[in-house]
Amino acid sequence: MSMNEADTRCHLIDPVLRGKGPGRTDYLLCVQVGDAPKPMPVAVLEAKKEAEDPLKGMQQARGYADTLRFDVKYVFSTNGHRYGEYDRFTEMINGPTQFCDFPSHPDLTARYCKDTGIDLTRPESAMLFQADSAAWSQSRYYQDAAIRASFEKILLVRQAGKPPRVLLTLATGAGKTIIATNLLWRLSQAGQLPKPALFLCDRDELREQAYTKLKAAFGDNARIVRTERGGNAAANARIHIATYQTLGLDDEEGFASFLTEHYGEDAFSVIIIDECHRSAWGRWSEVLRRNPSAIHIGLTATPRKLEESDKATKEDQEITANNRQYFGEPVYEYTLIQAQEDGYLAACEIVKHKASIDSATFTKQEILAAGVRDIKTGKLLTEEDLTKDEYTGKDFDDELFIELRTPKMCADLFDLLCENGGPEQKVIIFCTREIHADRVAQHMNNLYVRWCKERGHTPKDHYAFKCMGGANNGADMIEPKRGSGERAFIACTVDLLEAGVDIERLNAVVFFRYLQSPIKFYQMVGRGTRIHEETQKYKFWLYDYTDVTSLFGTDFITKPPRPGGDGRGDGGDTGGGDEGGDGPHVAEMRGQYVVVYEDLLLKMGEKNSDGGQFFTPREVIRAMVHTVDPRLGQTVYDPCCGTGGFLAIAYEHINRQLGAQARSTDIDTLKHDTFFCREKENLVFPIALANLVLHGIDQPKRRRLPTTCWKRTTHRSARRTRRPGIWKHRRRPSMPRCLI
Secondary structure, eight states: OOOOHHHHIIIIIHHHHHHTOSOEETTEEEEOOTTOSSOEEEEEEEEOOTTSOTTTTOOHHHHHHHHHHHTOSEEEEEOSSEEEEEETTTTEEEEEEEGGGOOOHHHHHHHHHHHHOOOTTSGGGGGGGOOOOGGGOSOOHHHHHHHHHHHHHHHHHHHTTOOOEEEEEEOTTSOHHHHHHHHHHHHHHTTOOSSOEEEEESSHHHHHHHHHHHHHHHGGGEEEOOEETTEETTTTOSEEEEETTTTTTTOTTOOOHHHHHHOOTTOOSEEEETTHHHHTTSGGGHHHHTOTTSEEEEEEOSOSSOOOOTTSOHHHHHHHHHHHHHHOSOSEEEOHHHHHHHTSBOEEEEEEEEEGGGGOOEEHHHHHHTTOEETTTOOBOOGGGOOOSEEOGGGBTTTEEETTHHHHHHHHHHHHHHHTTOSOSOEEEEOSBHHHHHHHHHHHHHHHHHHHHHHTOOOOTTSEEEOOSSTTTTGGGHHHHHHOSSSOOEEEESSTTSSSOOOTTOOEEEEOSOOOOHHHHHHHHGGGOBOBTTTTBOEEEEEESSOGGGBOOTTSSSOOSBOOOOBSTTTSBBOOBSOOTTSOOOEEEOSOOOOEEEHHHHHHHHOTTOOSOOOOOHHHHHHHHHHHOOOBTBOEEETTOTTTHHHHHHHHHHHHHHOTTOOHHHHHHHHHSSEEEOOSOTTTHHHHHHHHHHTTOOOOOOOOOOTTOOBOOOOEEEEEOSSTTOEEEEOOOBOOBSOO
């Protein structure tokens, strides 16, 4: 009787591996040099059932993926008797070979050295065999792989006499700061940190988070760079943590005051640049130029390659090109879909809604004719105040505010929150500009207060708030939003929270803002990907009101199209940012009809030239019924009734007119002699029937008559044109009562 996989491992594979020498770690095969603290993985061994072909499933694509995922050079597969292998260097599959001939530890070590070109006998190679810090000793497999991949490049580049430049690409929430901490720790333990290391970021929040993790490993040897008693507070530390602003690298004159005053040339052994896609290529790159001999390591969540897309901004393309040109290709990449499949990051559920007005285009003349006013001063705007000839959805709530758009979108979002867990969730809403964030916070607060009053609840403090930076502008609410379950629920921001703020309990990310930059979009979505065990948060919601999920890459677990961008000027992102006093005028336009409904329905309505089914949004139906205003004694005919939505709403409309004291004869007339329809699709007919029963028409006649059978009567008819929401009254013979 042949053995299963577990028995094959126990009785056939393990004894052979033990005889080959030290270094096996649960089939992650390792090599070890001397008495080094930790062995180094170089191969993966996959166990098969005894009766299976050892090469089963051994494909080039799979083998290549495994070598990248674990940063190993070889993949082996065995059934306990024979084995096959995939070689990352030759990209060839070899075997099967007798398992007794499996390479020994010395053979595997020599093969690794020959194939990689790394001399493991050199002292600096000790970095490959160091353990993690005690503070972060439970590192994940990909974190260890990222560090080893970095060290391999550092060793190879140094052997070639060049300064090392390393790029690591990992999904937001994958623990890049922990990787940086353990990387520096291993370098220090290997004696490869003769001068201080610098961890460089561009935001105070990132600096504080990095300090917390680095201090846990290095203690007082990790210090924040700041002025203290006229000197540098981190002067005697091994690890210096700074923002570009602290070093004076954001000076308009390009003079890095603090950097040049307190640090000489080549002052650092290692410089780690956090969020390097966002920070390294302006005046701030001065710190890199002043330390050319240091190891430069860039950390980013930006994918290695952005898919070719007209939506990718010129800025994004330049940033990606700059990263590759300076650092080279990433030595290790860990994507969002990998992290979600591994269970390290929360999965994403997407809900796409859209405001009907966003499909409209307004000319400058139409806007002026509407008598638009400046949203801040209330003054009428002139032609000179409007900077564009046409304004589209991407301009709404940025340069042109539509009076009802924000309230309707907020109401729709609040309903979604109530449906999916309740309104008291941790949410970030990305807005277009500061005044938009103010309005969104106002409407969300009003909706919440109304919801509480209807239920007799006491509203909790700071339900929705603007978060734009500065203690008096919402930044002081970040900490309670992160930690408290009793306040600070809805953060309305432009881009302050787009990166670097870890809010593990965040339940939803909302886009009221149009984007074009994939890089910025990845950062924003990443706010929701962290798992929070305490609240059992393993999934987050993404509410998309501006079609930003069309920018999603195919690597994401839910696969709508691809990611979007920020929104300024030439292919940037829409978003006016903060409210400067002398900026362009922001117009407010009143009197426009706005409804919010599922994006799929909007797209169906926009396909004017296509045939097939069209299901009108419920809010549009209500508006049409209100306009037609049918009454008892009239008949209502829907020539393409679909699921019966128009008839059901019309029934409710007339029933409300009759009131609670309606006579039984009136109810009978309403149910049996008022509504007429026709539906071509047989599959839709039972859905319509059920819909009418659920809406109170509980005695529908279930017969279908031939369409040639006409009944002469005058009725009120509403004909749907190509433009949803436009109905015409006409007199024509009624069709047979197919449903009622």
